Amino acid sequence: MSGPNTEYDPVEVTPLQAAEVEAMRDAAIAAIGAAKDLEELKQVRLEHAGDRSPLALANREIGALPPQARKEAGARVGQARGAVNKALAERTTVLEAEHEERMLVEETVDVTLPTDRRAPGTRHPITTLSERIADVFVAMGWEVAEGPQVEAEWLNFDALNLGADHPARTMQDTFWLQPADAALVLRTHTSPVQARTMLTRQPPIYVVCPGRVYRTDEIDATHSPVFHQVEGLVIDKGITMAHLKGALDHFAAAMFGEGISTRFRPSYFPFTEPSAEVDLVCFVCRNGEVGDPAECRTCRGEGWIEWGGCGVVNPKVLVACGVDPEVYTGFAFGMGIDRTLMFRHNVEDLRDVFEGDVRFAAPFGVEI
């Protein structure tokens, strides 16, 4: 833009006359209103608000007016341009909204299409159930103990008051390792971990041990040569059967729901004295509280489910494992994890647990 043109006669500069400016403004606003989409509006913007639009050109002429006329003309043109820009902004908002709405309609997909590009992986329910069991006890301050699966005969049997000539040894059909005098077995229960724990830790001992065990049972719907147990062991001062009952009631409720308790029946295990079988009140019929046990398929009319064995640690075991029975007492329990899985999750055939069919684990995901 050049400097002020003092020779200029404002009367002769028509674009700056009010009527002209208003006409330019109105033409612009009409064009804006007529724009049907953003593309058209872009064109209108160029024509009516761009550098070469009539109003822009008129604006340039303001400088040529005599000073006394500039103010008035400037205000007039400024107002007109403001009105045009406002109309443009408003129209842009409207057209953008329309555009977006149309786009969203056009981009509609079929959300019911399958999304299974890759089947999800799973963890074995025996693994996750073992973890869940461990968590129940860890939450009480217990720790998780472990031991080998090929185990010394002495730890699997003798240290647990199951001497070579104990009739109860034949109750545990044992896999023996070669050579015949190796005195090594595939552990028949998780109880050797008890012995290992006592031999390697000082009381107080509060441990739980989920693990794999072996017996020479042919596989069928309820038996397997490989199965899983969870062992619990507490050695402390003043431990009683009442503590055993308390721990198992808590365990039962944590696994099967509030109000699910246990009952003891006298039994015999060489490593505990007194010994008991543990039954669980049926978590389906609750022994008649919720349903009729006679019609219950879970407990088969018993009202109770056999869950495992337990007892007060036999002082003979404490002695063999270096714990002073005059100072400490303890309790131990053992439950089948496979069995627990079977009735907690309706597994009908134990073979499914070990055959590794990928369809079996699918519902169990990565937690249980």
Add this chain to the structure above:
Amino acid sequence: MKAPVSWIKEYVALPDDLSVDALAARLTALGLKLEALHTPADAITGPLVVGRVLTIEKEPQKNGKVINWCTVDVADANGTGEPQGIICGAHNFVEGDLVVVSLPGAVLAGGFAISERKTYGHLSAGMICSRAELGLPADGDGIIVLPADSAKPGDEAMPLLGMDDAVIEFEINPDRAYALSLRGVAREAALGFDVPFADPAEFELPAANDAGHQVVVEDEAGCPVFVARTVTGFDPARPTPEWMKLRLEQCGMRSISLGVDISNYVMLELGQPNHCYDAAKVAGPIRVRRATAGEKLTTLDDVVRKLEPADLVIADDNGAIGIAGVMGGASTEVSDSTTEIVVEAAHFDPVTVFRSQKRHKLGSEASKRFERGVDPELPQAAADRVVQLLVELGGATAGEGVTVVGQAPERRVVTAPVDLPARITGMPIPAETTVAHLRAIGADVTVEGDELTAVVPSWRPDISQPFDLVEEVARIVGYEDVPSVLPTAPAGRGLTEVQRLRRRVGRVIAGAGFNEVISYPFTSEADYDALALPADDARRRSLRMENPLNAEQPLLATTLLPGVLHTLARNVGRGNADAAIFETALVFQPTGDEKAPILGTDRRPTDEEWAAIEKAVPAQPQHLALALTGAREDDGWWGQGRAAGWSDAIAAVRDLAGALGVTLDVEAAAVAPWHPGRCAAVSVDGVLLGHAGELHPKVCKAFGLPARSAAAEIDLDALLEHATSPQAPRFSSYPVAKEDVALVVDASVPAAAVEAALREGAGELLESIRLFDVFTGEQVGEGKKSLAFALRFRAADRTLAEGESGAARDAAVARAAEVTGAVQR
């Protein structure tokens, strides 16, 4: 142990209104666990009566069969008193016999309803029954013929057949051998209902004398007590009375002959195994001694047994005539011509019996009782009881002789603090209760101050320490009264680091789409062959089981691959064509010196002893194996899927290492069972963890897997040892500068080597590097490949100046050229 309720009631005055269920429940609560309840009467409804066969007309049929058209007198049981016309196909009866008749309206075992029906041209109104039709153990195909004069027509038949008598079958724990007898079961019942018990072994016994059959016990430790009695004039033709047959049968034993039946009956009654010898066949005195080397004996089951010097035998002048407490010999067996009998009732050492029984695989009713512990004070009463029955039922005359060698050991004395039951059970058991309950089990109890002294009854060899007394008191008080008190553990440390990491491993691998499986660790040479393991492969050295379940799988696995690959193949076989599985489990590595010590149990092992145990137990590291086949990603509307392959197996291991903060080294390897050109060895800090890649085509074939199946196996314990805890990164917020380079190298140069050289040459401005394309073809030349890398540069403290990233890129390329011969395209 099966116990007829009627027999239990002979020794104990149970309440009249006591139901069988309540009796069984109480005994279960005391520790005699109900195994099954047998109530034959419950299986049958409606009239089952005694009938006398009046007439039999034999009517041959066209098919060659002959049927009987009978009339049977059932007195008024049919409502008319007229004889009942019945068709019967059996032929083991004659006119005048007493039979069992089910009349129309009856429903027999298995829901078989009896009604009048026309058959073989007659109206048959009922059925003459066999034992099987009544759900009773059968001893032939014929119908039941009752002993003459044992009943009259119209009588209820069930009581005669013992069908109204329930039999409770118990599971007897090894510590309660006394309950392997009616004497023991009844004693518990008396205890359970606090009613008097009449001990069937308590009666006046004749005094021992020297007039009997001579007995020499040469091994007093093996045989502390031996009683011999004799009878003469036994009539072997006499039948076993029906009541005795019934009881034997109810207890699950077969009737054999009167002499044998009496022996078994007394064993069931008192719990004392005993034996009858044909006196005529016993030569000279009876000797109890250990067998001599090479000695042989034909046992009652007609098997010739080669005896060992550890076997305790009963012998006469001709040699062994029985394995003590296990089984008698055939040569002195009572037969249908036996008239003189020597009765043996002895006490044998439980361990000796247990070992003989195991050695000869000859478990018997006798050995089952002896090895668990029989009442050593019983032999005299038991022998006398056998004699009584031989006299009473067999027409025999008791010999005057009463040979008793040795005597029962002193009853054991156990002392305990009187409050021990309360302290151990957590139940508030007062001293008086403890004393009363211990007396109830037959102990003599005295209390002095806080100390209780119990003289243990002779039939309870299981009670040897104070805690045994606790159990006795507790079970009578009732386990249901044990309160529930949560024990309070000291603050725990939670899971160990390794236990936590193992959970992470499972989640990561499952997160990568693998399914966890559990397979058996039993394997074989054949499996190792299928894996194509070389002869000298360390994985072939396996522990072997002495008694494998399957003779073809005698080894304990040193690798998880056989189990995982068989499982994968099973999935494919079942139509799960796209399967990815994994397993974490122990593998078993022999030491070559498998010999664990058997230590004492009267004290803690010494450090040396414990070290010896630990040394003998083989190493059992935890491994992870995975395998996959089929589609890794499915085809779908999104486009083409992707087949599973070598890289997925390696990726899974890499992802796992990444999740554990471990930097893996991956390099080419050629190890079975992998494809030699598609196998990666993975290691960390120079420690080999395992391998991953595509399986060798032969291995796929051997396991029945589709070609290109992939697998990995690593030592998980070793991997976890290198796990690191995550550290927060430092990162720059200045702008990134991106540079791509394409380098041509020989096809044999590993991408990892090129990347390493680039990284080294790029210097510290390099933020990341990523291989985004591998290209081979004419443009790059034969035996060459082009690798395209995206490099990102950034400085920690400033915006990079113009040309800085380009210079770093050039340095990187120069280094790659130097190290790998790379040429920039």
